[in-house]
Amino acid sequence: MDQRPAIELRGLTRHFGERTALRGVSVRVAAGATLAVLGHNGAGKSTLLRILATLLRPHAGEVSILGEPLPRRGFAVRAKLGLLAHEPLLYRDLSGWENLVYHARLHGVGERRVEELLESVDMRRRAEDPVRLLSRGMVQRLAVCRAVLHKPALLLLDEPRASLDPAASELVEPLIGRGTGATRVITSHDPSAAVAEADLVLGLKDGRPAFVGPPEKLDARELRELYA
Amino acid sequence: MTVLRKDLLLELRTFETVPAMILFSIVTFVIFHFGLNQATIDGQLAGGVLTVTLLFAAMLGVNRLFVAEREQGGFDAFLLAPVDRSAMLIAKASALFAFLVVLEVVAVPAFGLLLLGPSLGPPLLGLIAVLALADVALAVIGTLVSAIAVNTRARDLVGPVIGLPLLIPALIATARAAAPLLAVHGSGAPPGKWVAVLALYDLVFALLAYAVFDFLLED
Amino acid sequence: MTYGRGLRGLSLATAATISLALGLVFFYAPLDADQGFVQKIFYIxxxxxxxxxxxxxxxxxxxxxxxxxGERQWDVRSYVAIHMSLIFGIAGLITGSIWAKASWGHWWVWNEPTLVSFLIVLLLYATYQPLRFAIEDPERQSRYASVFAVTAGAFVPLNFIAVRLAQQYVHPRILTLSGGNLPGSMRLTFLVSLLGIALLFVTLWKYELAAKNTRAQIRALRRSLLGEESVRPLGRSAAPS
Incomplete structure (x- = not known):
């Protein structure tokens, strides 16, 4: 087991113009652990995920992911992380199969893996349909496949179950659940579900860390305050 | 390569951009016919009409080039992959180049049929060479400008407004190089001076685009 | 950043050089044999x-x-340089047009390659500020504007080559850029004028940078002393600060 923390943030700060989206966020996540990021809309959850995903560069503070400092070693990190973002990141006019094969090629993964994944989320039948014709839940299942194509060691999940019914949620569990062994960062509007999965909770309020600690320590009052 | 395959596939599926470019150029020939009130044209005028029409048709393609990436998360997905970012420039410029070639395969014969006085046969090889060089210029500048414009508000305005002045030297060189080819008793070979200018233009901007393109993808 | 340093001396030098240039233009340089007095606009x-x-x-x-x-200061410098150049360029275009009218009888002549190239360059740079204005995020604005500035900067010489080649015949001009056929007194006057205008450019550039810098510092001070809410957010703007 890797002894280095999978994610280490020290004083992470990011501005958008004069607005500060994140200020002084520090957290350590052990390899294989799950971090839940909570906060109201605009608290900085998505910004944090995009920085971890190397899509945004930090303005101050230190970020190190899987032992690699960002943004300098972004290239090395990219191969090892999977992002399930708000948008599915799929082309609407291509079929699910074509989309996944495209991403598989970008990541240097074979078509066998795509077939397996489609099978596991029960999307074989609709794999040839253009993505624009699929329901939101189906698109989300494809997006999960896309995020885990290359078996990433770090999963960044933005509202992973937002549009999935319980049955579909079951289906993707082996891909993005705890069983994968990957380090996970989960954001959610629904704090109770996310907290139940988490080893560590980071509460953000207006870009500032309002709570960092194990989920047991987070009591109802603090939770309410996060969303106030 | 992968990105290029995907782009061509996407165009095949949606079948939007290239047909629109072709239709646009043919309509433009008809408009020129009435605007100039001439049944046939040749020489410098023909070179100018052909070049200007292709330039404006190319702008349609330029406007669409990155729209799918922007609206459907293609940029993010590409940036998440452990791939060199310049691959995006090369793929997009190749895609645009391919679109332009398809456009010209239809539009140039249509031009010969509708407007051009002299026959297209003898100067064809020279014309292909000139247009290929012009397509490189259009593809490189088009990709660069499109990548700038797609992340701005009013992107369909910003693209042509920046792209057209940048392309004026290429336009001059193409029109001048094509003129003797399309003249009544024209020569079979394009004038070397203008081919050289066009080639120089291609080279300079290809290198420049390669150098600056990465900055357009980062956030 | 202290853009203010040396600004007074520079301003005085500029004023002196421009006065000297004007003096030379009106009292020293000979009248042009063909064009007479109006030729003196050439020195501006x-x-x-x-x-x-x-x-x-x-x-x-x-x-x-x-x-x-990735330091903002460079973008501000680049912005101010291009902004100033646009103003100088438009002034140059207008004076050129007046000169063309006086000596050739037309406000605009297409077969003067320098004039045409210049117009194309101005048209390109006229899109610089609309481009900035169309980008919301300030960091991205700086990055995209810089990419534009680099591309357009390389475009300037290339454009001049292409347009110059495109002219079959060139008007008899007073000045080939080497200044070969210019009589000595005209040449001296021209060089002093050139120096004066160049100094004017540098001075104005530094003034504008100093002003922008001061404004940004005041804003930052206000924000830290009075709290973030006390300062109205910046409106959408083409100018970096």
């Missing part, structure tokens, strides 16, 4: 055009600085 027009073109290229070089370091 050509330096304006040359300085503005150099300013555009300077803007591109400063933009490289931004792309290499």
């Amino acid at each position: 027009h050509v330096p304006l055009a040359i300085v503005s073109l150099c300013g555009f290229i300077l803007g591109g070089l400063l933009a490289i600085g931004y792309l290499r370091t």
